C-alpha cells in the first residue's frame with residue numbers, strides 16, 4: 019500500500035493518502051470570506067494532487083474568537099456562498115476539503131479581538147505573548163459549543179466535505195485539555211475526563227447539527243513537549259491516547275496528530291534543525307490504540323519517506339503543511355515517484371514569519387522563501403516561454419542567482435551562470451554547514467537538478483570580468499553577487515591575529531578549542547557560530563549591540579537557537595557594543611555607555627554582511643542589467659533574494 | 671542601654687509588621703529562557719513567563735531593623751491558576767542585613783545570604799545613569815546599569831503594573847519555608863516544607879523608567895549567571911514603601927523534591943556535604 023491508494027474517512031473516499039494540513043496564510047478578507055486569491059491558492063494544491071485539503075483556522079465566533087486579521091470565518095451565514103465556491107473549485111480536481119474550526123483562547127491579541135481581555139480555560143495569560151486573560155464562564159462554554167456546531171453546519175451547507183476541530187497547538191480546546199493551563203475546579207477542569215468535556219461536547223453538538231455521518235477530524239497534539247522546557251504538567255502521549263479513544267467513541271472519523279503548544283512552538287512549525295519524521299512515532303503509538311484512521315505531520319519532506327510511512331503501516335494519511343507551500347505539485351510529483359523534481363521545504367520558517375507579520379494588521383500574506391508563486395496564484399498566472407534563445411547572464415549562484423537562472427531557462431533564455439566559489443548556494447550553503455542544518459541544502463540540490471535539466475551553462479570557480487560578460491552580448495544580466503562579512507575598520511584591534519569570521523569557523527578553516535571566545539553579533543550566523551564553538555569545548559560569550567539577542571530569522575528559529583544557547587550555557591550580553599579588541603580581552607560599552615572589559619582568547623566578528631557588487635557600474639552601457647538579493651541590499655533573507663529574482667525573471 | 675537575656679512573653683514576640691519603608695534603587699527585567707527558569711522552580715510552582723525581574727535597593731526604614739542593601743532575582747510562576755512571583759535568590763549587606771536575613775529565612779522562607787562587606791552591594795548614580803553591583807566573597811555576580819528615560823521594551827510597563835508616583839500596586843509571591851530537625855540518628859534533615867503565599871503592596875514615591883543593561887555571573891557559591899539574558903526589557907529607578915502582608919501556608923511539598931532547588935541559594939559550598947560521609 020502506497021500514498022497513491024485510496025482510503026476512507028468515515029464514508030468519504032479520499033483519492034490518495036496525501037493531506038494538506040491547515041495553514042493560516044492571510045489570503046482571506048476581514049469578513050472571513052474565501053476570497054478569489056484564497057480559492058486560487060487552494061485550487062492550485064488540489065490541481066497538484068492533494069487528496070484532502072484542510073483550510074486554515076476558521077473562526078466560529080467574533081470577538082474573542084478572532085485569531086488572525088484576514089482569517090476565514092464561519093461565524094455567519096453570510097460567508098456560506100464563498101465557502102461553496104471554494105468547495106466547488108476543490109472538487110473539480112477530485113480532491114476533498116475540510117474546514118478547520120478554531121478558537122484561539124488566550125493565544126491571540128486584544129487588538130484583534132477588540133475585547134479588554136482574552137479568554138481561556140483559566141485566567142492564565144499566554145507564556146509567548148501575555149495579554150490580560152480571564153477564564154470562560156460555564157454559560158460562555160455552552161455558547162461556544164453551540165457556535166462550533168453552528169459553524170460546522172454552515173460548512174456542510176457550503177458542500178464542504180467535513181470539518182476539523184482544532185484541538186492542538188495550544189489553542190482554546192488544548193487550553194482545556196492541558197493540566198498546565200486548565201486549573202478549573204468545575205466540571206470542565208481537574209480530571210482528564212473533565213478537561214476533555216469541552217471537546218467532547220463540541221463533537222456531540224456538531225453531530226447533532228450535521229448528522230451522524232458528516233466527517234469530523236480532530237487535530238490533537240500528541241504531546242505538548244513541555245518537559246523540554248522543564249514543565250511537568252503538560253499533555254503527554256499517554257494522555258493523548260486516552261483523549262484519542264474518547265473522541266473515537268464520540269464518533270470522530272479522523273485523528274490528525276501534530277504536537278506542541280505555544281511555549282514549545284518549535285515543535286509545531288519546526289525550524290530546520292528537526293529531523294524528517296521525528297513526530298511520527300508518537301502518532302503511530304496513538305494509532306495503535308484506536309480503530310479510526312490517523313494522519314500525522316512531522317517534517318515530511320521526501321516522497322520516498324511519505325511512501326514508506328504508508329507501506330510500513332505507520333499512519334493512514336501523510337499530513338504535510340509547508341511542502342505544499344513550497345511545491346503545489348508535491349502530490350503529482352510524489353505520486354509519480356519524481357522525488358528529485360520536488361522543490362522541497364527546507365523548514366526555513368519564512369512562511370510562518372511572513373504570515374506572522376500581517377497576523378494582526380492584515381494586508382499581506384504568507385510567502386514561501388523558494389516558491390514566489392505561493393499566495394500569488396492570481397498574480398503569476400502564466401510563465402511566458404518567449405526567451406527564444408536570447409542570452410541571459412547570471413553572476414553569482416546564491417539562492418537569488420539560482421532562481422533567476424532557473425526561471426530564465428524555463429522561459430527559453432540561453433543562460434550562463436558564473437560562480438566564483440566551487441559550490442552552489444552562496445550563503446545558503448554556509449547556512450547548511452552547522453550540525454542539523456543539512457535540510458537547508460534542499461534548494462541547492464533542487465536548483466542544481468533544474469540547471470542540468472534545462473542545460474544551463476554553469477561556470478563554477480569563475481570570477482567573470484565585465485568584458486567577458488559584455489562579450490556574451492546578453493539580452494539580460496542579473497547581478498547576484500551577494501555580500502561579504504562586515505569588519506568594522508575603526509575598531510582598534512580588529513585586525514589582530516585572534517580575530518576571525520564566522521565563515522572561517524563554520525567551514526572549519528579555523529579550529530578553536532578550550533578557549534574563551536567572544537562572538538560579536540547575534541544574528542543567526544552569530545548564534546550558530548557560538549553554538550558550534552561552545553559544542554567544540556570553548557567558553558563562549560555573545561556580545562550584541564541591540565537589546566535583543568537573536569535577529570535575522572523568525573521567532574521560531576530564534577527561540578530554537580536561544581534554547582540551544584541556554585542548554586549549552588553560552589553567556590549572552592545584549593545591549594553591549596564593541597569598542598576595542600585586545601589580545602586578552604574585548605572592551606564593550608553598554609546602553610548607559612559604561613565600559614566593561616571581558617577577558618577572552620579569541621574573537622569572532624559576526625556583524626552581518628555588506629553588499630558585493632563590482633559589476634553594475636562597469637556594465638551601465640548594457641540594457642536590462644538587474645541587481646538582486648544581498649548585492650542590492652545586504653543582510654536580507656533567502657526569500658527576499660529568490661522573490662526578487664523570480665519577479666525580474668518572470669517579467670523581463 | 672543594657673538588655674537582658676530573658677524577655678517576658680510580650681517582649682519575646684517578633685515584630686509582626688514587615689514594612690520595607692523608603693526603599694530606593696534599581697529595578698530591572700530581562701527575557702531569559704523558559705527551560706532554565708522551569709528548572710529552578712521547586713514544585714508545585716509552574717513557570718508562567720520567560721522573564722526574570724530583579725532589583726538592587728537600599729532599604730532605609732525597615733520595620734524590623736537598621737538600613738540594609740538587598741539584591742534579588744525573581745521569576746514569574748503560577749500556582750493553581752494564580753500568577754505570582756517566586757524570588758529565587760537574595761543577597762544582603764549593611765547593618766540591617768543580619769536581622770533581615772534571619773527574619774526572611776526563618777519567618778518567611780526567603781532564600782537569603784549575606785555579603786561580608788557593606789559595599790559588596792552598591793548603587794552609584796551619575797546624572798541620569800545608575801549602576802548597581804553585587805559582589806560576594808570577591809566575585810562579581812550582578813552588574814546592572816540603567817539610563818533613565820524610556821524602557822528598552824515598552825511592554826515591560828505592564829509587567830510592573832505601570833507604576834507612577836503616588837500609585838499603589840500589589841502582587842502575590844511564593845516562598846518555601848523549611849523546617850530543619852534532627853532525625854532518629856541525630857542528623858539534621860528537612861522534615862517539612864511549607865509553601866507560603868504572601869500578598870505585598872508597593873506604594874510608589876518615584877518610578878523613573880529607564881534602559882537597562884544586565885550582566886550576570888556565577889561564582890563558586892552563587893549561581894547568578896545561570897539565567898541567560900536574551901533581551902534587556904527595561905527597568906526603573908524607584909523609591910517606594912513595600913509592605914508584606916500576612917503569610918499563608920498553601921501547600922506542603924515533598925522536601926526531597928524541593929530542597930535541592932533551595933540549598934545553593936541559602937548555603938555556601940563549605941556548608942554542604944563534601945565527599946563520602
Ligand SMILES: Cc1cc2nc3c(=O)[nH]c(=O)nc-3n(C[C@H](O)[C@H](O)[C@H](O)COP(=O)(O)O)c2cc1C
Nearest residue numbers: 039040041042074075315317338339340369370373
Ligand atoms: C504559515 C503557517 C500557518 C499555519 N497555520 C495553521 C493553522 O491554521 N492550523 C493548524 O492546525 N496548523 C497550522 N500550521 C501548522 C501546520 O499545519 C503544520 O502542522 C506544520 O507546519 C508542521 O508541518 P510541516 O512540517 O509539514 O509544515 C501552520 C503552519 C504554517 C507554516
